[in-house]
Amino acid sequence: MKRRTFIKNGILGTIGIAIIPGSILSGRDCSTTHSDILGPYWSHNHPRRTILANSEEPGTRIFISGVVTADDCETPIQNALVDVWHANDNGCYSVFQECQSGNSNNDPYNLRGIISTDQNGYYGFESIFPGYYAGRPRHFHYKITSPSGLELITQCYFEVDPLIDEDWEQNHPGLVIPLEETENGLVGEFNIVLNEEVSAVSVDSNPFSLPKRFSLDTLYPNPFNNSIKIDFTINNFGYVDIGIYDITGKWVSNLVGKKMHRGKYNIVWKGDNMVGKTVASGTYLLMMKFGGSIQTKKIKLIK
Ligand SMILES: [Fe+2]
Missing domain, CATH: 2.60.130.10 (Aromatic compound dioxygenase)
Incomplete structure (x- = not known):
């Protein structure tokens, strides 16, 4: 191979x-x-x-x-x-x-x-x-x-x-x-x-247990200049993974990477990468993973 x-x-x-x-x-x-x-x-x-x-x-x-x-x-x-x-x-x-x-x-x-x-x-x-x-x-x-x-x-x-x-x-x-x-x-x-x-x-593999669902809600403002607020909801306890990628799929930053209880949350991205450096203007992908599913949304940074 x-x-x-x-x-x-x-x-x-x-x-x-x-x-x-x-x-x-x-x-x-x-x-x-x-x-x-x-x-x-x-x-x-x-x-x-x-x-x-x-x-x-x-x-x-x-x-x-x-x-x-x-x-x-x-x-x-x-x-x-x-x-x-x-x-x-x-x-x-x-x-x-x-x-x-x-x-x-x-x-x-x-x-x-x-x-x-x-x-x-x-x-x-x-x-x-x-x-x-x-x-x-x-x-x-x-x-x-x-x-x-x-x-x-x-x-x-x-x-x-x-x-x-x-x-x-x-x-x-x-x-x-x-x-x-x-x-x-x-x-x-x-x-x-x-x-x-x-x-x-x-207990966790019980087919009748509540499926792990989530939603990426409002992203505001989008396009953004200084920072963007990201609202999301999870309906169950589990590991939440939210990251930013550039348009070619290259990883830019991790915003969330931890276990969380069910509820509504919001986080802020200030247009920086993992070492705190501001990234260039352009379109980025926000990717949220939870309970084996993935959702992505486009966000636009304008300097
Ligand atoms: Fe070591």
Whole structure:
């Protein structure tokens, strides 16, 4: 498979089928995924995406996928948020450090992203193999949040890494994964078992529960010069994601990225990007995601 096809189809559409289904996992010892330190480099508002590194980013391409399940190692958790962040090829972290290499598109959240699990609990992302820093083995940082709000902070390491020895594996049980070399890059599987009771998961997948609906209401004024007020309504508790994109689809800014209770809300966009710089005049897309649906509206900035 050509890499381009791989990216276009997404990881879930290609290697997703190679993931061990939960029913097979249940035959082995079932224990919840070990936690690990958060470290100093987690930041708020990571964008929702499955490709964390642009195609120019230096380093070996890597594809990680897995399934997030409840404490029976079997029941998939849908709409869990898998927040991933890691060092670049030189061991440098965006947001907190001035990285001297890579990040050719000046993405303030380079090598960071939140992936939401599908109805089978699957998640997957593409990035580059994390570099070394401070004598630590290569690793991805993970913060997983289930729809009920349960959180697990952990890290994922790699068997091929010469810095991983027996002691490390013993102290980080289940967190060291094998990697397979393919023509598209390295491929690994990291399954996550949360300490979440199956009953808590079943409530959310109840087909008779209230569907998650929302509406993007008034945008005022539009076109705007200084700031635009955005009204929206959600009819249920859930994760709200509102972002601004330019007309080519390039991400500009995140306005909301958190769980919210049902109700009417309003937010203001001042025509700036994530680092607070004013963007150029033109048409932008406001995109709201909630409960698996997306709504977009055009907004016009006139200087
Ligand atoms: Fe780290």
